[in-house]
Amino acid sequence: GENVEQHPSTLSVQEGDSAVIKCTYSDSASNYFPWYKQELGKRPQLIIDIRSNVGEKKDQRIAVTLNKTAKHFSLHITETQPEDSAVYFCAALGGGSYIPTFGRGTSLIVHP
């Protein structure tokens, strides 16, 4: 089955800096890669996703890149703000499955 590794587990940055979270996956059949943001005490929320036929996708201050050959994808947050502080989860799915495999999560702390 699919295996998703996520790094780092904790990331601490100063407000205004950029943050990068990286994930690798094992199943070459995976073709959809969503990212979720979970604030403390709240549900995970889908913030951006990318399909395997696209190398990069941007939405304001967040972007996701995908390298199919290397089987890794990354979340980039620019000009971080304190409200970006949360746990971020990457996931991968494909091969006909509707069930994503989640990474272990990254706790992002943005210091004012």
Added chain:
Amino acid sequence: SAVISQKPSRDICQRGTSLTIQCQVDSQVTMMFWYRQQPGQSLTLIATANQGSEATYESGFVIDKFPISRPNLTFSTLTVSNMSPEDSSIYLCSVVETGEKLFFGSGTQLSVL
């Protein structure tokens, strides 16, 4: 996206008792799942809730412990039976929309004493 509501939002229960969590979606959805999130951990799939038939459980989860009902395409329940402190977690229902996009319910924070 669909509005996915769960009840209760939180509960504190005694060891050995059972709790039933309800998940209501404001539109019909085919794919519905139940997840568990233990403190500080990632999201673990418990089962797929199948409409009109028995749920499909993931390895490590059994029907006797986590019975699931799915009477129609907008509603499901998860029961956590014979609870122990190890069952203290957040329980989340989720649905698939627009292809592969997975959305989560509001969650149920369960504490077992």
